[in-house]
Amino acid sequence: MQRFANPTRFLKLAQAILPYIGVATAIAFAAGLYMALLTAPPDYQQGETVRIMFVHVPAAWMALMVYTSMAAASASAAIFRHPLADMAAKAAAPIGATFCLLALITGSLWGKPMWGAWWVWDARLTSMFVLLLLYLGYTAVWQAIEDPHRAALIARIVAIAGFINVPIVKFSVDWWNSLHQSSSVFRMGGPTIDARMLWPLLIMALAYLLLFTALLLVAMRSEITQRKIRQLQFAGLEGR
């Protein structure tokens, strides 16, 4: 990992692998959507509404995974002084926030026909909403504080402290009485979901993961460019 801590080396690597990730993302989305909309059967209780799961669940998984990676990157920046770690966390935040927002909206679109309500202050939904607020808070820290070193320090604290919410989201359906169904894929004893629904779900999740990787690489490249702009502007001011 330390080998890619050098921004120049990272930019070269990102440039080389981005086209492949882009193509893989397009293929995964095409296959996932084909299976989700055409080959997966309707559920015996939910009917066609079950197809919302193929966009809702990957978005929710990604929202949790991205926040976990932000907390890990922030811890790495604090402990190992990895030069790209803060940039990675900062670049990941708007992407994770979008996944979180999409999970909430698509969940609401599933909840209305299934529960009869767009929203309930259920443990899973509320903790997911808190996750969205954490993403927004983290992004606001970077926007509000002008000194990048101070912003990085406070953003790390927000990311690491906010990580406590991730296991709360995951286990909320087990710890409290919840309207939201319990885990049917990542659980002890293996998945309980039918293979004809599990595969489209896993392929859509792969597509979301590949999209996140591609966007993260581009967003990190933008962060490196922004840092260079700041240095050039600073050098220009000093030159005067």
Added chain:
Amino acid sequence: MDLNAAHVSYVVAAYAVSFAGLAALVIFVLLRDRRLKRQVAALDRGKERGHGRS
């Protein structure tokens, strides 16, 4: 998928929102990258011109 089944409009809306959200995210990330690249190129050109004069 049976387009005449109950609640299909919710399914269509969920896929439309997901597509729109992800497309907006991709456009935002790519446009920001292009804007910053142009900005750094302009600053580099200005720096080179400055060196040329001195």
